[in-house]
Amino acid sequence: MMSIQVSAVLIVAAILFVLGFIGVLTRKNILFMLISVEIMLNAAGLAFVAASAKWQQADGQVMFLFILAMAAAEVSVGLALVLQIYHQYKTLDIEKLNALKDE
């Protein structure tokens, strides 16, 4: 029987989440920001599965399923928005998409 430190799994999840967070903060391309959001959702799912393994309950895995469905819905709407933005503005630079900016 193998044993894994709980904190090790949670640290890996935290590192992945922070990497996705850095991606959202630093990239200016909407496509890369969406990719980074996917990484963050995946890291959250990893934490849930780790909790499920810790207590040997199925609830964490059920939550991961919900995260999976939410990520799929989010990415389809987000990519449709990206396509529409590209058609209208011919750019993916978030600095240029400032129509709602308060002057």
Added chain:
Amino acid sequence: MEVLFCISSLVAILSTVMVITRLNPVHALLYLVVSFMSVAMIFLSLGAPFMAVLEVIVYAGAIIVLFIFVTMMLNLGKETAEQERNWLKPRVWVGPSLLAAVLLAEMIILLTKGQPGSMQVTVVDPKKVALSLYGEYIIALELVGFLMIAGIVGAAHIGKHRKKTFHRFLEDEAETEQQLKADYHDVHTG
């Protein structure tokens, strides 16, 4: 098995670093596939084989394919990579990365401060997951169905490309037709 977990988490972290530093979107997506695969390996070593399979099918299959479709439709090429290189100046990314690294360090300290708990990994089989999903979580499952429908309808509505211009053969014809209509209107209203 501990070794398996360590290797796959190392691969996951490295490939995720590569994802957020690539300039070309397609390269980033390829590294993202590697990242999702290694997270699936972590799930397998945590005793969640069904989640590992779903990770590969849904994330590495469906979501990556969507991203690749959009990348191909946008036709992002060399100039995009050049643009990204201009955007990714150190003074742009150093500040946010340092602040996020501070948060990460705090979190790691908090996680390692607690009493060390090691878990015995036993496989939680899909049957248990399914019974829980269709038993106590049935309301949430139906809400997820609503969410998926909303996602489909939203994507279809937002992604609809309204054609503003006519085909080049029809353009003249449409213009003359409109002109004729305007003339007709003018004549008949005086």
